[in-house]
Amino acid sequence: xxxxxxxxxxxxxxxxxxxxxxxxxxxxxxxxxxxxxxxxxxxxxxxxxxxxxxxxxxxxxxxxxxxxxxxxxxxxxxxxxxxxxxxxxxx
Numbered sequence: 001x002x003x004x005x006x007x008x009x010x011x012x013x014x015x016x017x018x019x020x021x022x023x024x025x026x027x028x029x030x031x032x033x034x035x036x037x038x039x040x041x042x043x044x045x046x047x048x049x050x051x052x053x054x055x056x057x058x059x060x061x062x063x064x065x066x067x068x069x070x071x072x073x074x075x076x077x078x079x080x081x082x083x084x085x086x087x088x089x090x091x
Contacts, residue, residue: 004060006067008050008079011043016075018067020060024051050079 002022009017009031017040021027028048030036040046054060067075 002057004054004057006052006054006060006063007048008067008075009040009046010049011040011046013043015043016049016072016079017043017046018064018075020054020057020064024048050082052082 004020004022005024006018006020007024007027009019009028011017017031017037019027019037027036028046031040031046032044034041034044036046052063054063067078070078
């Protein structure tokens, strides 16, 4: 079974971007190369500030939508309570 992760990036303008991936390090490199998404390409560089492991792709997509619907204050609280260094997963 493929590993899936939900992640948040802090963009250079201070905004927060949320997505999902099977490889957080590769995804961060892709974002910082300008080919990760149109949103982050215009706000480089980005920094990974939160990573959460999900049991399945479906669970990762659901969690991504849940986080995207949160207020900025709630997202910042989540980051503060569970920020994980790049390359690691929260268990």
